[in-house]
Amino acid sequence: MVVREAPSIEPEVAPDVRGPTAPLPAAIFALGIASLVVIALGLVVSQLNYALSDRVLTQNCLDEQISPSDNGAIGVCNIVEALGDPLTTGALYLGIGLGGTALVLGASTYRRMDSKRRRDEAITGAVLGSQAVLLALAIVWFRSATPGLFAKHFLNFADLQGYGAAFVRGALNTIILAFAGEMGGIVIGLVLGILVLSQRRAVRAPARTYINFFRGTPLIWQLVTGYFLLLFGFGLHLSAFVVAIIVFALNTGAYAAEVFRAGIQSIERGQIEAARSLGMSYFQAMRYAIVPQAVRRVIPPLMNEFVILIKDTALVIVLGLTASEYDIFTTAREGQSATFNATFFTVAAIAYLIVTLPLIRLVNAAEKRLRSGLVGIAGAGG
Amino acid sequence: MTETAAPARSQTQGVGEPLVKLEDVHKWFGNLHVLKGVDLTMHQRDVVVVVGPSGGGKSTLLRCVSMLEEPTTGRVYFEDRDITDVRANLNEVRTHIGIVFQAYNLFPHMTALRNVTLALDKVLGLSNDEAHDRAMDQLARVGMGHKVNAYPGQLSGGQQQRVAIARALAMQPTMMLFDEVTSALDPELVGEVLEVMIRLAGDGMTMMVVTHEMGFAREVGSRMLFLDEGRIAEEGEPREMFYHPQTDRLRQFLAKVL
Numbered sequence: 001m002v003v004r005e006a007p008s009i010e011p012e013v014a015p016d017v018r019g020p021t022a023p024l025p026a027a028i029f030a031l032g033i034a035s036l037v038v039i040a041l042g043l044v045v046s047q048l049n050y051a052l053s054d055r056v057l058t059q060n061c062l063d064e065q066i067s068p069s070d071n072g073a074i075g076v077c078n079i080v081e082a083l084g085d086p087l088t089t090g091a092l093y094l095g096i097g098l099g100g101t102a103l104v105l106g107a108s109t110y111r112r113m114d115s116k117r118r119r120d121e122a123i124t125g126a127v128l129g130s131q132a133v134l135l136a137l138a139i140v141w142f143r144s145a146t147p148g149l150f151a152k153h154f155l156n157f158a159d160l161q162g163y164g165a166a167f168v169r170g171a172l173n174t175i176i177l178a179f180a181g182e183m184g185g186i187v188i189g190l191v192l193g194i195l196v197l198s199q200r201r202a203v204r205a206p207a208r209t210y211i212n213f214f215r216g217t218p219l220i221w222q223l224v225t226g227y228f229l230l231l232f233g234f235g236l237h238l239s240a241f242v243v244a245i246i247v248f249a250l251n252t253g254a255y256a257a258e259v260f261r262a263g264i265q266s267i268e269r270g271q272i273e274a275a276r277s278l279g280m281s282y283f284q285a286m287r288y289a290i291v292p293q294a295v296r297r298v299i300p301p302l303m304n305e306f307v308i309l310i311k312d313t314a315l316v317i318v319l320g321l322t323a324s325e326y327d328i329f330t331t332a333r334e335g336q337s338a339t340f341n342a343t344f345f346t347v348a349a350i351a352y353l354i355v356t357l358p359l360i361r362l363v364n365a366a367e368k369r370l371r372s373g374l375v376g377i378a379g380a381g382g
Numbered sequence: 383m384t385e386t387a388a389p390a391r392s393q394t395q396g397v398g399e400p401l402v403k404l405e406d407v408h409k410w411f412g413n414l415h416v417l418k419g420v421d422l423t424m425h426q427r428d429v430v431v432v433v434g435p436s437g438g439g440k441s442t443l444l445r446c447v448s449m450l451e452e453p454t455t456g457r458v459y460f461e462d463r464d465i466t467d468v469r470a471n472l473n474e475v476r477t478h479i480g481i482v483f484q485a486y487n488l489f490p491h492m493t494a495l496r497n498v499t500l501a502l503d504k505v506l507g508l509s510n511d512e513a514h515d516r517a518m519d520q521l522a523r524v525g526m527g528h529k530v531n532a533y534p535g536q537l538s539g540g541q542q543q544r545v546a547i548a549r550a551l552a553m554q555p556t557m558m559l560f561d562e563v564t565s566a567l568d569p570e571l572v573g574e575v576l577e578v579m580i581r582l583a584g585d586g587m588t589m590m591v592v593t594h595e596m597g598f599a600r601e602v603g604s605r606m607l608f609l610d611e612g613r614i615a616e617e618g619e620p621r622e623m624f625y626h627p628q629t630d631r632l633r634q635f636l637a638k639v640l
Contacts, residue, residue, distance in 0.1 A: 273450055274487035274546075278501035278553060279477035288500060289489050296491070 019115025032128030035099035042091020064148025072158020102129030184249025189256025214254035480550030540571030
């Protein structure tokens with residue numbers, strides 16, 4: 001038998017096997033980054049330069065149909081002028097030059113790079129360079145078209161003065177609509193999800209019908225019809241806001257039901273067998289053994305549903321809310337109607353993203369945690 | 383092994399009323415005929431080991447005893463009650479029949495202790511203190527007294543399986559069913575689980591054990607069933623069957639596994 005001696009010095013960390021770098025690939029990598037930085041700097045510096053100094057409405061802007069009577073005309077004009085400024089032009093063409101160089105050098109040499117690090121640097125440099133070229137070309141094309149018209153309608157923030165509070169209230173209303181709808185939907189969904197898993201067709205069929213109906217008809221139809229049904233069909237005195245929450249809950253319930261059904265079905269058969277073999281009834285087994293495990297697994301998809309619902313709440317615009325009930329989109333639409341300035345929609349997008357992006361990150365984190373398999377251990381109160 | 387097992391074997395067969403009786407049990411899964419007429423009688427303190435080739439219906443037979451699988455035709459009696467009758471209270475019957483599974487099937491979101499107390503609490507309605515004491519006793523009995531607050535994911539396969547045995551024993555069942563409980567274990571962990579089972583047999587527990595551990599079958603079993611293609615092809619005293627198999631099928635099977 002051969003006994004092998006362990007090496008006397010055990011390395012403390014995993015060895016770096018990516019290998020050394022060299023001037024050429026490092027230069028390609030630097031070129032790629034530089035091309036993007038040059039373009040960004042050129043744009044930002046010239047925009048700030050125009051925005052922060054006293055300017056007048058130029059002839060060029062007047063030619064672009066920006067009239068002195070427009071609210072915020074000077075600001076819009078500054079954006080257009082800065083785009084055409086020699087500093088911007090220089091930055092764009094320098095960016096194209098640097099990026100193109102990185103692309104050509106990287107693409108032609110990466111196959112011959114003899115270490116992983118050199119190869120990665122050459123490829124990354126070429127990718128960044130190509131992105132810079134595309135970005136700069138897009139801007140060059142854009143400013144040769146009608147940047148004045150675009151800026152006047154989508155980047156004119158002057159008309160938004162005084163709408164700050166309205167947007168904050170809109171965001172709150174959006175969150176209230178989505179959250180209340182989601183909570184109601186989760187309760188409906190859990191019940192329906194268990195019902196559709198029944199062995200008995202008589203129990204399954206109504207639940208399945210409900211789910212298919214709400215998944216198979218447009219949400220906007222459900223909102224409008226629900227509104228007329230509750231107010232005129234049943235003679236109830238409900239505000240459009242409350243009707244919207246009810247309809248969102250009913251609709252989300254159908255989707256949440258499918259999520260819960262899949263979650264429950266994903267629990268190993270052995271779990272319910274173990275519970276039943278201890279003398280538990282079907283519902284005890286569900287309640288103590290299956291559902292607690294399923295709930296952990298359905299948290300990411302349910303949060304995903306929540307993000308979708310936040311965006312779908314924009315459909316309440318069809319219900320005629322009162323001003324204090326406006327959500328983000330209705331606020332923007334009202335502002336745009338009053339001013340003929342579509343910049344309200346730009347702001348609405350930003351407002352939605354402020355609400356949804358943290359949630360999307362949270363969903364991804366929750367999914368990652370679930371995949372790591374620690375969910376059964378952490379935070380399990382029993 | 384032999385010493386501990388001896389008491390269980392010495393008092394066997396035919397003592398008093400039968401505990402479990404299967405009459406002509408057939409089981410179909412779709413068009414697959416898995417059990418083809420099994421008759422079986424078990425008495426108190428019997429340790430019936432079930433061996434045979436895979437796909438022979440061993441696990442299905444065991445699961446029919448607690449009605450986890452419902453026989454397609456035939457009757458299963460437990461303590462003289464027909465538990466295949468639709469009116470039978472299976473939840474109550476199952477409190478008397480402990481089962482241990484190949485895949486342990488512990489509840490992963492609960493500690494070892496809570497795994498054991500859950501049914502004591504929700505099914506038997508014991509007070510918290512009673513359930514706790516009883517669970518701690520059973521966990522200590524299987525050598526898991528030091529890990530009661532661990533979650534299943536933090537335990538080795540052997541440890542999980544011992545907790546699963548404690549969970550079943552805590553219900554104070556009349557009999558225990560073991561469904562290939564060591565098959566999923568790493569070889570070095572098999573011993574600790576078998577040891578618990580041997581002690582249990584020694585204490586006089588009525589057991590049905592589906593197993594591939596031929597040593598265990600021979601030493602601990604009071605009776606052995608050789609199940610092949612859905613039928614009991616041969617049954618008898620384990621040693622006798624090992625040393626003097628009567629059928630070709632059993633001879634072939636033993637030649638392969640020994």
